[in-house]
Amino acid sequence: MSTDDLDATIAQVEQQERELVLRSFTYDDAWQLGCLLMEMAAERDLPVTVDIRRGGQQLFHAAREGTSPDNDSWVERKVRVVERFGASSFLLGLRARARGTTFGEQHELPLQQYAAHGGAFPVRVHGVGVVGVVTVSGLAQADDHALVVEALRAFAA
Structure with a gap:
């Protein structure tokens, strides 16, 4: 990826984070968003694990055929990045x-605990800030990120 492409992608992800702010985020919202992501994955036959948390509590977790326990490890590592820094793991x-x-070198964090790879996105509520994390694991990092963003856009509409 060229420097110009990298800068453009960073600007795009920053814009997504500014735009995707919800009015609220309840337990039922987490369930609906998780089901939406799983429906999208099923329609496209995508091998993904979906995880949604609020305030550190896991509210939704499901995996499709083609995933493994390794995807759960990736979810945990991506979630830690968002919870610690309040921005998407991709960004x-x-x-x-x-x-x-690299993210690990920059912050001196262990690779086995933190993964700044695409797929974990902060759940922001207007007037409150980051209240949770929605994560997808199983695809290339840009595709994990894009699936989360697409689902959040549809959910927020």
Whole structure:
């Protein structure tokens, strides 16, 4: 990815985070969003694991054929990034890359606990801030991120 492409992708993800702010986020909302993501994955035959949390509590978790326990590990590592830094795992990885380093080197965090790869996105509520995380694991990182963004857009509409 060229520097221009990287800068454009960073700007796009930053814009997505500004736009995708919900009015509220309840337990039922987490269930509906998780079901929406699983329906999208089933329609496209995507091998993904979907995880949704609010305030550190796991409210939704499901996996499709073709996933493994490794995807659960990726979910945990991506979620830690969002919970610690309040931004999407994809954005933080891209920002480190733009600085000529890796997320792990930049923050001196262990790779086995933190993964700044696409797929974990902060759930923001208007007037409150980040209240949770929605995560997809199983595809290329840009595709994991894109699926979450598409579902959040549909859910927020």
